[in-house]
Amino acid sequence: MAANLLHSMARKKNHKTGPLPPRNGLGATRARVPDGESIPAVDFIWHLVSTQRHRHPDDTVDAVLQRFAEGGVVKRDGTALTAETLLAPGTDVYFYRRPAPELPVPFAITTVFEDDDILVVDKPPFLATMPRASHITETATVRLRRATGNEELTPAHRLDRATSGLLLLTKRRGLRGAYQELFARREVRKEYEVIAPLHDVPPATPWHHHLTKQPGEPAARVVPDAEPNSRTVVAGVSRLPRTAEAELQARYGVSSPLARYALQPETGRTHQLRVQMMQEAAPILGDRIYPKLLPAHGEDFSTPMLLRCTLLGFTDPLTGAPREFRLSGNWPSL
Template identity: 30%
Template sequence: MSRPYQSAAMVTMERFLKLRAVKRNQGREHKIRVSEDGHRCSLDQLIQTLTGKKTALLLQDGAFFSGSTPLSLDASVSCGQEIVYRRRAWVEPAIPAEVQIIHCDDSLLVVEKPAGVPMTPSGDFYCNSLVHRLREALNEKDLSPIHRLDIETSGVLIFSRKRSERGTLQRQFQSGNIQKIYHALVFGHFDPRVKRLHGRFEKGQSRRIFSKWGAVSSGGKKCVTEVLSVQHGKVASLLHLKPLTGRTNQLRAQLSDAGHPIVGDKKYHCDEEVYLDWIEHRNIQRLIHKLLLPTQALHAWSVTIQHPVTQDRCQFTSAMDLPDRFPGAAGIFPQFQRLDP
């Protein structure tokens, strides 16, 4: 296995990078193109099909337009039509004041992504996404992530600093020429004899949660994950996982399908009412007795890639372990044993 990366060309930078959060943004515009092979429907039907959200709730914060014409809920939309949603300015959620730097050179920036901060604009986060804040802090408009982590997932996140090298790096993830290791705390006693999770998954298998991925017997996307180690606690198991494919929500969907959803994961909890309640009320205290933790216990512990310039095999390892994220919840975790990088 590759050793943690050290380079003579490392750029001098503070261990922690200050982030200047935006309290209130100036609004945002979303463009939606109606599918050419779809059929005529109402605006309300279109938005609920695409997002799973109630259109009436979106209208409380903004308005839909076709060109300069405002659209009502029952407005008819047709194939190929472009719809624009203009959301009024809003107060964004707070984000950490700084982010830890794991590595920086002329080509790469590797950071410790905090849980609860989206990589790119999402939901109520727009200006306060990690990409926006890092671009501003470094004054680098070409800074771009080469892989993705969910908003509640913490850990190693790699950015390309040069547009000319971005494609080379992203193709490594698409071709599987990378290695990622995650820590996940899951409900129940995970069978240590299980060494691999595999199956086919497809989005939209739940009638109640449109964005959720579920197992299918045919079609869908192949998902394969190696289980490197299992440690048992009283109510949960701590897993070290190596995904061999890189699908959206792969670990969350696979573990939920195996009967061991990730602790704190609202969308893939065995009771779908948990996620629906969260969407409606956004009150974690209503759900903590079912979730046990306020955010999903998933951590990207290490990522190994090929450097775009030196061609060295580089392993970047997190400075923290998953239990470090939840210092007040030691009783939920098994006795932690760190794997060697």
């Protein structure tokens, strides 16, 4: 099996993913000219830049024209466009967006393991895995690409922005598929650590729910009486030591006894552990979506959500050897 994967990756090694390579940690944007009349390239790009929700204040018409002057606006075949080029409907255009200023996340990414193929890190809370919406440069992918100089560094899976813990990235484009498919096929053992109010849960308790999340809605929900599509096993629950409990009670403004939950998800639905904790035990400390959606502008770096991926285990798709990565100790952000 490993030999077949290596052969497959070798054949795909020179596959071109786009006419503009990642630059300074960021990939190029692809945009398609809509139906209608042909449009000058500068008008099309300026419309995209000027109407984006999170725009850098210095991204003016002159800055757009500078992109054209530098050959930074191209067609799918790599042909550089001029500002005056008429673009027909359906034309794909590639260019680099300019990220808006972002509030720096005051936590570092730490390396857990690295070899020639993969990088495993401990991602802190408040950093998205990949660029999205208003979080572009303050993401694990962009930070790590800039720190390492490796523009091909790519996550094999995703952690929610609020979730911390183990994140595996591939170091070369040709390896992405093998590791991403490993996670997609659910062939990776995972364990998460949660801190929440103490709730009596018998050991090895399985949680089954039907979870659904609509695009654009921040919260997932449980569908009663529907066929379960998610499963998590509670591996253990233990009350926190008194000193740690008192410190977290004061910081998070709670009075309930607090516990550490070890959760082993066997499926990967969006917000699965967050919803199941709310449904079956107690909301996770610092969760700003469950049970109540809180405004984004009130986010406080001193009270991160206490949900952390502490274990990744799998059979390596390249070598067939067993791999296991584990975190222990306290959250670096606490």
